[in-house]
Amino acid sequence: MNRYFLGLDAGSTYLKAALIKGEQVENTAVLPTGIDCEKTAESLVEKLCEQASITREEILVITATGYSRRSIGIADTTISEITAHAWGVKLTAPKGITPRLIIDIGGQDSKIISLDASGQIANFTMNDKCAAGTGKFLEVVAELLETSIDEIADLAAQSNSPCQINSTCAVFAQTEVISLLAQKKSRNDILAGMHLSMANRIAKLARKYKSNGDILMTGGGAKNCALRIALEDELLKDVHEANYPQFNGAIGAALIGRNEYDKSADGSLS
Amino acid sequence: MINKAIERFERNVVRTARNTLDELRSSQNTFGEMEYFYKVLNDTFVDLKKSTIKYIGSYCVMVPDEIIYAYGYRPVRLCAGNSVAAMLGDEIAPRDACPVLKASYGFSQMDILPIYNQCEIAILPMTCDGKRKSAEIISDYVPVIPLSIPMEKSEESFAEMLENLKSLAKTLSKITGRKLSNKRLVQSYKDIHQAQKQAFRLNERFCHTDSHISGSQYMAIMNSFCYAEPSEWANKVDEFCNSIDSMTTDSNQKRRKKARVLIAGSPITFPNYKVPLLLEQMGAQIVGDETCMSGRLLYDPVVPDDYSTDGILRALTARYVTACACPVFDQLDDQIYRLTEKVKLTKAEGIIYYVLRGCTPYDFELSKAEEAAEKMGIPLLRVETDFSLEDTEQVKIRLEAFVEMLEQRR
Amino acid sequence: MKGRKITIFRLLCLLVMAVIFMIAFNGFHIAFLIASLTSALLLGRIWCGYICPLGFYQELISLLRKKLRIPKIILPARMKIMLKPIRYIVLVGFIVGMVAIGTRPLIYIRPDKVFFDSALGITSIILLGAITGVCFLSERFFCRICPLGTARGFANKTSLAKIKKKGSACTHCRACLESCPMEINDIYLEREKENVTDSNCIYCMKCIEACPEKDALSFTVCSKTVLRSKRNIK
Numbered sequence A: 001m002n003r004y005f006l007g008l009d010a011g012s013t014y015l016k017a018a019l020i021k022g023e024q025v026e027n028t029a030v031l032p033t034g035i036d037c038e039k040t041a042e043s044l045v046e047k048l049c050e051q052a053s054i055t056r057e058e059i060l061v062i063t064a065t066g067y068s069r070r071s072i073g074i075a076d077t078t079i080s081e082i083t084a085h086a087w088g089v090k091l092t093a094p095k096g097i098t099p100r101l102i103i104d105i106g107g108q109d110s111k112i113i114s115l116d117a118s119g120q121i122a123n124f125t126m127n128d129k130c131a132a133g134t135g136k137f138l139e140v141v142a143e144l145l146e147t148s149i150d151e152i153a154d155l156a157a158q159s160n161s162p163c164q165i166n167s168t169c170a171v172f173a174q175t176e177v178i179s180l181l182a183q184k185k186s187r188n189d190i191l192a193g194m195h196l197s198m199a200n201r202i203a204k205l206a207r208k209y210k211s212n213g214d215i216l217m218t219g220g221g222a223k224n225c226a227l228r229i230a231l232e233d234e235l236l237k238d239v240h241e242a243n244y245p246q247f248n249g250a251i252g253a254a255l256i257g258r259n260e261y262d263k264s265a266d267g268s269l270s
Numbered sequence B: 001m002i003n004k005a006i007e008r009f010e011r012n013v014v015r016t017a018r019n020t021l022d023e024l025r026s027s028q029n030t031f032g033e034m035e036y037f038y039k040v041l042n043d044t045f046v047d048l049k050k051s052t053i054k055y056i057g058s059y060c061v062m063v064p065d066e067i068i069y070a071y072g073y074r075p076v077r078l079c080a081g082n083s084v085a086a087m088l089g090d091e092i093a094p095r096d097a098c099p100v101l102k103a104s105y106g107f108s109q110m111d112i113l114p115i116y117n118q119c120e121i122a123i124l125p126m127t128c129d130g131k132r133k134s135a136e137i138i139s140d141y142v143p144v145i146p147l148s149i150p151m152e153k154s155e156e157s158f159a160e161m162l163e164n165l166k167s168l169a170k171t172l173s174k175i176t177g178r179k180l181s182n183k184r185l186v187q188s189y190k191d192i193h194q195a196q197k198q199a200f201r202l203n204e205r206f207c208h209t210d211s212h213i214s215g216s217q218y219m220a221i222m223n224s225f226c227y228a229e230p231s232e233w234a235n236k237v238d239e240f241c242n243s244i245d246s247m248t249t250d251s252n253q254k255r256r257k258k259a260r261v262l263i264a265g266s267p268i269t270f271p272n273y274k275v276p277l278l279l280e281q282m283g284a285q286i287v288g289d290e291t292c293m294s295g296r297l298l299y300d301p302v303v304p305d306d307y308s309t310d311g312i313l314r315a316l317t318a319r320y321v322t323a324c325a326c327p328v329f330d331q332l333d334d335q336i337y338r339l340t341e342k343v344k345l346t347k348a349e350g351i352i353y354y355v356l357r358g359c360t361p362y363d364f365e366l367s368k369a370e371e372a373a374e375k376m377g378i379p380l381l382r383v384e385t386d387f388s389l390e391d392t393e394q395v396k397i398r399l400e401a402f403v404e405m406l407e408q409r410r
Numbered sequence C: 001m002k003g004r005k006i007t008i009f010r011l012l013c014l015l016v017m018a019v020i021f022m023i024a025f026n027g028f029h030i031a032f033l034i035a036s037l038t039s040a041l042l043l044g045r046i047w048c049g050y051i052c053p054l055g056f057y058q059e060l061i062s063l064l065r066k067k068l069r070i071p072k073i074i075l076p077a078r079m080k081i082m083l084k085p086i087r088y089i090v091l092v093g094f095i096v097g098m099v100a101i102g103t104r105p106l107i108y109i110r111p112d113k114v115f116f117d118s119a120l121g122i123t124s125i126i127l128l129g130a131i132t133g134v135c136f137l138s139e140r141f142f143c144r145i146c147p148l149g150t151a152r153g154f155a156n157k158t159s160l161a162k163i164k165k166k167g168s169a170c171t172h173c174r175a176c177l178e179s180c181p182m183e184i185n186d187i188y189l190e191r192e193k194e195n196v197t198d199s200n201c202i203y204c205m206k207c208i209e210a211c212p213e214k215d216a217l218s219f220t221v222c223s224k225t226v227l228r229s230k231r232n233i234k
Helices: A037-052 A081-090 A133-144 A152-157 A170-182 A189-204 A227-234 A245-265 B001-026 B035-045 B067-072 B083-089 B099-110 B129-138 B155-176 B182-209 B215-227 B232-244 B273-281 B309-322 B332-348 B360-376 B391-408 C005-024 C031-045 C046-050 C053-067 C077-101 C111-116 C122-134 C148-157 C173-179 C205-212
Strands: A006-010 A014-021 A023-034 A059-065 A101-103 A110-115 A123-127 A214-217 A237-241 B055-058 B074-077 B120-128 B144-148 B258-263 B286-293 B350-356 B380-385 C161-166 C217-221 C224-228
Touching: A006 A037, A014 A245, A014 C077, A023 A037, A023 A245, A037 A059, A037 B273, A037 B350, A059 A081, A059 A170, A059 B067, A059 C053, A081 A101, A081 A110, A081 A123, A081 A214, A101 A189, A123 C224, A133 A152, A133 A170, A133 A189, A152 A189, A152 B067, A152 B074, A152 B215, A170 A189, A189 A227, A214 A245, A214 C161, A227 A237, A237 B001, B001 B099, B001 B215, B001 B273, B035 B232, B035 B332, B055 B067, B055 C046, B067 B074, B067 B155, B067 B182, B067 B309, B074 B215, B083 B099, B083 B273, B083 C031, B099 B129, B120 B129, B120 B155, B129 B144, B144 B155, B144 B232, B182 B215, B182 B232, B182 B286, B182 B309, B182 B332, B215 B232, B215 B273, B215 B332, B258 B332, B258 B360, B258 B391, B273 B286, B273 B350, B273 B391, B273 C005, B273 C122, B286 B332, B286 B391, B309 B332, B309 C173, B332 B360, B350 B360, B350 B391, B380 B391, C005 C046, C005 C205, C031 C148, C031 C173, C046 C148, C077 C148, C111 C122, C173 C205, C205 C217
Parallel strands: A006 A059, A101 A214, A214 A237, B055 B074, B055 B120, B120 B144, B258 B286, B258 B350, B350 B380
Antiparallel strands: A006 A014, A014 A023, A101 A110, A110 A123, C161 C217, C217 C224
């Protein structure tokens, strides 16, 4: 009997959804959150059901996480992003990798989650007060350099002498970019420098948790291999990219929904 | 022009206090009679009730209330917790000073709170850097007696501190024109000892594994001691404990047990109850409190060997300074032992370590506390914040994740 | 802590023993010396706390001082350190005195006779004054240099009666040290060791009575706990 569980990650910019069946991720979908996240959530659920050729009723639990999780009426239960991400890696970790440290680079925040030997959260840190170290930082810089966030990784990889970037603030970084351009620095070098600066900032948080296991990157930022390599240089260890990195939160939420369902089916806890 | 500023300040201060008080009332259990304690906080911070009570204010927890009481004045704690006052104090204090000082400056300057403007003298222990430097600033508004506190806990320091208390008494005699009579000192020792006894009874019931008392409730009761009349407070706590004892315990059994959390760290003063209220909102139960303005406020008893003035002063020195668990002292062993014992006693599953921005001593203690938590095998979360409500969302998400973490570890 | 019950019980013991001595003995007997030293082999300085009439006299004077709310005089730290060698010198002197000169200290059995017997004249007044005077220093100041006490004290380490401390429960509130008639620092300072029976300890239990922390201090006999410290909230 196939059991379907759905997770929604309601971020401030994008709403991500993931449908899991058994131990597999069936499919995923993403839409900009917009002003009516309830409606966006509905359409995502519909879309996923259509793709999987199932009805709404076949989904046993819908779990919401993320910033606007409490405003999603269709969710049966909610969970914080930290817990969701810690659970998500149970499915999204690449084969052979047992994650002990999760580095999540989201659009507007970044999280470092340290896991213990049994995969439970041991400790965590969040940077949600300023844009430095988040996707926003790179977005701002990409726009200024007339490129897109999807292309900057490749461009940065081509650089041989990255610039030294001093500002970590996304707003002041703009000023610095302009002055670097005026010094005739190449776009690739500037982008490479930006990645290094961001990796430096994230690594400062990550170093607090001396992990003796694998480091896994999730979130939109994980797809940026220039960032990943820069982090490896900072932390002096391999940094792996999770499968479905953007949907790690949604997948984790779905898994938690399944866990709660199984627990209550046992009659142990309400 | 100046009056309008004071008016606006008063309105904002009162509104902040009232909001917290309303939240306290609505979020807490209806067990036990809390009205008296709410009234104390209300009269002091919302209604700003004027009276003819003569106060001698003190900062921190190292100034013996008994001495103040023996001189015929009501002791009151001036360490403030109001975010509006802190914003005002920002103009006087350096940017990195802790918000408790800023709020105290704000209140001192604006002169609207009766407990500040009815204060004849303020006694300021020279503990952390901020407090040392505050003596000059606060003396612009009220006569300040600095009290030197040796930062070591050796025999010589004990003798030194005893001498400091004796000179404090001499200075008070000079300023107030009254003498420190042995009879009155013994009587105030006995009165405040009653309060300490009742506080211990309350603490027993709070730390009990099946407690009905919520953390914010406990904090409000203990905090109100700073502004209440000690004997009256002791009686009310006695009544409260008795009413708790007569409650039945079946209501808690069937519901899922909440995550048990201990709060430690920088002082949590009314109305700065952001963190405990948020924690309870997120579904945790605060089972222990190791902060100086509530849990630690009346914990240690004064144990005099004899009732001579010297004997009582020795006992006061021992209790208020030697036994003090503030991390401002040189060695941090005592604090860590107490934290460990408290965790064992309350069967806490996690520790929230609360650090006020700019509070260096607690920041230094944090790493030792983390080590101790690791040894005990429980997680510790550091929450660094100040009095403002701007970072409520950020604090909330961290507390929520922490509570979820505790529930999943079971 | 059972209020002040232990102290009351102990003072009663001392009173009863003082009366018995007053009735039974008029002079110094060697049996007394043997008895007191034998008791030490088993239970250390228990004689000092529960039987010695000179100790009883000191406690009575101290009680009077406390009732009159006269403060005690604190010995400066340097002088306190000198007490240890002084104890041993006095012990040696005492042994020499007993063996070579034939000193028979009646004061240990009948202090009342020594102090108030007009036959002894100026000596008794001096002794009375000296003993009464030292009681303003600490409650049992004489006991800190008493040669018989020092001799018994050697057995404290192996005594069946022990004062135990649970270091993790101690809050360093100093209540024990302040109440200790022998001013034993280790009771207050020790954090690691469990057995804190100092060679000066007379088992008066005042530390256990004063300690406000549950189980921080306890009194054990043959490893069975007889008394524990706890907070008094009556």
